[in-house]
Amino acid sequence: MNEFHAGVSVHLQGVAKAYGDRTILSDLDLRIPKGQFVAIVGHSGTGKSTLLRLMAGLEEPSRGEIFIDDHPVRGLAPAARVMFQDARLLPWLSVFDNVAVVLAKPDKELVQQALQRVGLLEHAKKWPAQLSGGQRQRVALARALVVRPPLLLLDEPLGALDALTRLEMQDLIETLWLEERFTSVLVTHDVGEAVRLADRVICLENGRIELDLEVALPRPRERSSAFARMEAKILSTILGHGKEGDRSHYAGMHGEVASREA
Amino acid sequence: MSRRNSWFWNRVAPWVLPGLLLILWQALGSAGLIPKRILPTPVEVVQAALTLAHQGVLWSYIATSAARAFSGFLIGAAAGFLLGTLNGVSRKAGRLLDTPIQMIRTIPHLALVPIVIVWFGIGEQAKLFLVALGTAIPMYMNTYFGIQSLDPGLLEMARVYRFNRAKMFWKVILPGALPSVLSGVRYSLGVMWVTLIVAETISANSGIGYMIMNAQEFMQMNIVVLGIVLYALLGKLSDVIARMLEVKLLAWHPIGLQAV
Numbered sequence: 336m337n338e339f340h341a342g343v344s345v346h347l348q349g350v351a352k353a354y355g356d357r358t359i360l361s362d363l364d365l366r367i368p369k370g371q372f373v374a375i376v377g378h379s380g381t382g383k384s385t386l387l388r389l390m391a392g393l394e395e396p397s398r399g400e401i402f403i404d405d406h407p408v409r410g411l412a413p414a415a416r417v418m419f420q421d422a423r424l425l426p427w428l429s430v431f432d433n434v435a436v437v438l439a440k441p442d443k444e445l446v447q448q449a450l451q452r453v454g455l456l457e458h459a460k461k462w463p464a465q466l467s468g469g470q471r472q473r474v475a476l477a478r479a480l481v482v483r484p485p486l487l488l489l490d491e492p493l494g495a496l497d498a499l500t501r502l503e504m505q506d507l508i509e510t511l512w513l514e515e516r517f518t519s520v521l522v523t524h525d526v527g528e529a530v531r532l533a534d535r536v537i538c539l540e541n542g543r544i545e546l547d548l549e550v551a552l553p554r555p556r557e558r559s560s561a562f563a564r565m566e567a568k569i570l571s572t573i574l575g576h577g578k579e580g581d582r583s584h585y586a587g588m589h590g591e592v593a594s595r596e597a
Numbered sequence: 598m599s600r601r602n603s604w605f606w607n608r609v610a611p612w613v614l615p616g617l618l619l620i621l622w623q624a625l626g627s628a629g630l631i632p633k634r635i636l637p638t639p640v641e642v643v644q645a646a647l648t649l650a651h652q653g654v655l656w657s658y659i660a661t662s663a664a665r666a667f668s669g670f671l672i673g674a675a676a677g678f679l680l681g682t683l684n685g686v687s688r689k690a691g692r693l694l695d696t697p698i699q700m701i702r703t704i705p706h707l708a709l710v711p712i713v714i715v716w717f718g719i720g721e722q723a724k725l726f727l728v729a730l731g732t733a734i735p736m737y738m739n740t741y742f743g744i745q746s747l748d749p750g751l752l753e754m755a756r757v758y759r760f761n762r763a764k765m766f767w768k769v770i771l772p773g774a775l776p777s778v779l780s781g782v783r784y785s786l787g788v789m790w791v792t793l794i795v796a797e798t799i800s801a802n803s804g805i806g807y808m809i810m811n812a813q814e815f816m817q818m819n820i821v822v823l824g825i826v827l828y829a830l831l832g833k834l835s836d837v838i839a840r841m842l843e844v845k846l847l848a849w850h851p852i853g854l855q856a857v
Contacts, residue, residue: 391757411756423754427772427849436768437758464851478758 342370342518343404343414343485345390350399351542352385359385360542363399370516374529377539377573383522386539387488390520391415403486416484418492422471424463424478431459434478449481450474452511469500473507480511487512489521493528505531509554526573530565531556538572546572637819642826645819654808659827662793662804665721666831669728670789674782677733681740681778686770691741698737706731707795719800724793731792732785739781743774776847783839790832 345367352360359382367373375383388394389401392412401408403415424433435446450456453473463471472492479487489508493501509532512519523529529536530550538546548569552561619639625631626638633641649655680698684691706727717723747770755769797806805824812820 393753393757411759413759415757417754417757419750419754421750423748423750425751425768425772426851427775428768436760436764462849464849 341483341485341516344369344402345486345518345520346402346405347390348400348402350389350396350401352382352389352394353397358542360389360396363542363544365537365544367518367520370518372512372519372521372532372534374521374523374533374536375539376523376526376529376536376569377545379524381539382542383539384490387417387490387520387522390486391417391488393417412486414484415486415488416479416482417488417490418472418475418479420491420494422463422468422475424471424474426463428463429459430455430461430463430466430474433463433474434481437478437482445481449477452480453477453507467500469496469504472496472504476504476507476511480515480517483515483517485517487517487519489519489523491522491524494524501525501528506555508532513554526566526569529569530562536565536569538569540573634816634818637822641819642822645817645823649808649820649823658803658805658808659831662797662806663831665724665797665804666728666789666793669725669793670732670785672725673729673732673789674736674785676729677736677738677781677785678740678778680733681737681742682744682771682774685741685744685774686766695741698734702734702738706734707792710795710799714800723800724796727796728789728792731788735784735788736778736781739777739784740774743777743781744770746777747773776843776850779839779843779846782842783836786835786839787832790828790835794828 345365347363347365350360350363350365351358363386375386377383385394389396390403390408390412392408392410392415401412403412424430425436428436431446431450434449435441435443438445447456447459450459453476455470455473455477458466458470463474466474475492493504496504505528512532521529521532526536530552533550536546536548536550537544538548546569548565550565552559552565556562622631622636623638623640626633626636626641631638637645646655649658680694684695684698709727709730713723713726717726751769751773755765760769794806797804798810801807801810805827809821809824812818812824
């Protein structure tokens with residue numbers, strides 16, 4: 336495997352998704368090059384998670400086509416692994432076995448490496464119920480990365496964590512991504528998180544791309560004035576499309592949208 | 598609370614009232630306030646147990662009843678578990694089979710005793726059939742329910758990670774349904790003893806039920822009471838075994854972890 340191009344490219348061509356007569360996504364065109372880290376932000380119910388599920392092949396588009404490395408996605412996308420908002424660990428398997436279970440062939444060393452990378456090797460024998468929320472998400476991250484997927488889809492994986500744990504997890508995700516350069520798509524409510532992690536931030540509003548912004552800040556990213564300007568720009572795009580009543584959600588917050596995806 | 602104090606409340610306290618009751622019962626019997634034909638004293642019951650044990654018949658009665666109970670349970674529980682699993686895993690099987698099984702469930706299986714006697718006579722098959730039928734229903738219900746109430750998030754995770762059918766069943770479905778299956782086991786064990794007692798009381802020529810009915814004819818009340826106590830002890834024993842299974846198999850469960 337080529338070290339620096341471990342990822343895949345993702346191409347959405349005129350993708351639309353509707354449930355009954357309710358349109359979630361309409362005519363989306365998007366090209367994500369190999370190895371790029373893309374963040375998708377926007378209001379609840381604008382189809383961020385749906386977009387992610389389409390890329391994973393968990394759902395089929397009503398119209399249009401999704402290509403991963405120029406191959407159309409039919410059914411589950413073999414390249415993709417998903418990290419959900421809840422860790423979704425199997426409670427009856429130890430931490431070690433939760434990572435090992437996704438491998439087609441048992442490989443103790445590979446599992447230990449993956450746990451080492453997320454800093455949980457010494458907890459390998461514990462049950463998931465004995466871990467904190469942040470530790471559980473780190474196991475989920477180890478499980479997602481143990482197969483070295485070329486495409487990692489992150490569906491608000493840090494949304495349920497406390498602020499400090501969230502910062503640690505952001506560092507960890509960035510470090511692992513810099514090492515392996517898989518293509519990464521992060522859905523988040525937290526504009527600060529998007530600017531901190533992503534090469535490119537996409538604002539999704541009413542099923543359309545309202546903003547496609549490159550974040551060319553040096554890594555690791557500190558809160559600088561350039562950082563703040565990026566955040567402000569993204570927020571004003573989201574706010575420009577928010578309903579009047581929604582504005583209060585953003586007042587005084589660090590670019591975090593308070594409402595949760597239903 | 599001091600350590601000795603908590604030891605008393607944990608270990609001793611639950612037995613205080615039953616112990617006092619036994620002493621009172623013995624005292625009233627010895628004083629002649631309870632006639633022996635109505636209720637023998639605890640000491641007389643123990644004496645009956647010792648005599649029968651010495652003759653060797655007690656063990657053969659217990660062994661016969663336990664063998665009947667557990668072979669009926671094995672057949673019934675296995676059938677209930679397999680049907681519950683089949684209906685839980687296959688939507689089509691569920692559509693086809695669940696309604697008829699629910700219809701059978703509404704019939705109290707002991708109401709079938711007259712029919713069962715006509716079908717199988719009063720031999721071993723009748724008892725096995727009744728126990729198997731009685732235990733199959735709760736096992737079926739709990740297995741089916743356990744699989745249906747699996748966390749859909751975990752099932753989706755397993756799809757994303759491309760678990761094959763075998764891995765899906767052994768690593769996700771079965772362990773996920775296990776807490777419910779094990780409460781089915783406990784419930785079935787209770788049904789097992791009730792069914793056996795009824796079946797043995799109606800007709801038997803061996804086993805605890807036979808011992809009780811035989812003793813009743815000769816007004817040996819101490820043996821009658823002994824039989825009832827034996828049923829209670831065997832019921833308690835199977836419940837303890839089921840509890841131990843739960844502790845061992847559900848070590849991962851958050852509730853179990855708190856207790857450790």
